[in-house]
Amino acid sequence: MKIVREALAGTLESSDLMVRIAPRDAGLEIVLQSEVIHQFGAQIEAVARETLEKLGIDAAQVIIEDKGALDCVIRARLQTVVRRAADEWTADWSVLA
Amino acid sequence: MKLRRSMLFLPGANAAMLSTAFVFKPDSIMFDLEDAVSLREKDAARILVFHALQMPIYRESGMETVVRINPLSSPFGMEDLEAVVRAGVDVVRLPKTDTAEDVHQLEAEVERIERACGREVGSTKLMAAIESASGVVNAVSIAMASKRLIGIALAAFDYVMDMQTQRGDGSELYYARCAVLHAARYAKIDAFDAVFSDVNDDAGFLKEVDLIKRLGFNGKSLINPRQIELLHNAFAPTDEEVDYSRRVVAAALDGEKQGLGVISLNGKMIDAPIIEHARVVLRRAAASGTRK
Numbered sequence: 001m002k003i004v005r006e007a008l009a010g011t012l013e014s015s016d017l018m019v020r021i022a023p024r025d026a027g028l029e030i031v032l033q034s035e036v037i038h039q040f041g042a043q044i045e046a047v048a049r050e051t052l053e054k055l056g057i058d059a060a061q062v063i064i065e066d067k068g069a070l071d072c073v074i075r076a077r078l079q080t081v082v083r084r085a086a087d088e089w090t091a092d093w094s095v096l097a
Numbered sequence: 098m099k100l101r102r103s104m105l106f107l108p109g110a111n112a113a114m115l116s117t118a119f120v121f122k123p124d125s126i127m128f129d130l131e132d133a134v135s136l137r138e139k140d141a142a143r144i145l146v147f148h149a150l151q152m153p154i155y156r157e158s159g160m161e162t163v164v165r166i167n168p169l170s171s172p173f174g175m176e177d178l179e180a181v182v183r184a185g186v187d188v189v190r191l192p193k194t195d196t197a198e199d200v201h202q203l204e205a206e207v208e209r210i211e212r213a214c215g216r217e218v219g220s221t222k223l224m225a226a227i228e229s230a231s232g233v234v235n236a237v238s239i240a241m242a243s244k245r246l247i248g249i250a251l252a253a254f255d256y257v258m259d260m261q262t263q264r265g266d267g268s269e270l271y272y273a274r275c276a277v278l279h280a281a282r283y284a285k286i287d288a289f290d291a292v293f294s295d296v297n298d299d300a301g302f303l304k305e306v307d308l309i310k311r312l313g314f315n316g317k318s319l320i321n322p323r324q325i326e327l328l329h330n331a332f333a334p335t336d337e338e339v340d341y342s343r344r345v346v347a348a349a350l351d352g353e354k355q356g357l358g359v360i361s362l363n364g365k366m367i368d369a370p371i372i373e374h375a376r377v378v379l380r381r382a383a384a385s386g387t388r389k
Contacts, residue, residue, distance in 0.1 A: 009141055070116050
């Protein structure tokens, strides 16, 4: 799958996050803003990278505004934004689990 | 004894509610992918619910998980079903069930997905929501349509629209409630009443709960966690009912030992239905506690 358009997923409500994604020629650029960045920043970024990697996304700009979301919410929002921004959605549910 | 008094609706696209709703401890928690989710968020809600269903807190809490999917005839229903069956949902709630054929179609698709993902065939249970005159008229055949059905539910908003009326004092639902309840009892499955939407009217809510409990419903769909404790308390037997039931069961056991065909308690005849009712009250008290 390839990111071919800009997309947005999630909200800025507590326990959620907003993710924006945009095409990039090469490499993943992840920009993270979070109220708990000092405690959980590394973990949030790791979850984001792992989720994108499982979807085969290796080139995109990703901006995450985290509001204290659980890991499963982070995965869900990233998968949603990729689905909205990709040229084709080829992931089956076993990949998303 | 499996209690299904409270079935709490949660909008499937709301991450905060999905992350925390387990603290309210309803008997069943229902993630909604249908009417509570806007068209543009259907994809997001489906993926969010897919992950929420796999959260250990829901898997290990003993709380029954239910997902109301979109109708299979809509562009979203089939993908909803793929997601939730694979995620291990306990019960799939089918909206707008008009005929037994709707249940047959759902069952066939659920079985196909179970086989495809390696889930035990038959482990996904079903619930049919009746929301139209057609559904009410066909309630018996719907309730009998599948061994997977754990219950049927009356959903009032669409039903009253179909009947060209509106929500009022409850008289507008009287026939539908009785029809759904009789169908469920005939099929030996549970019956669930519709939501009470005014969350600030506790007195009106409790009046409706009293009515549906006396009619015989197992429970009710809820839209606000505040209604859970009110509902559970109203469904709990009183100390007096428990005390009387204990004496009935004790008298029945005593009569059995003495070989008596007919027994009495305080001068009143105790027969089999009264003894069975007393046992149900004691089982319910053991499962839920007594009324506060």
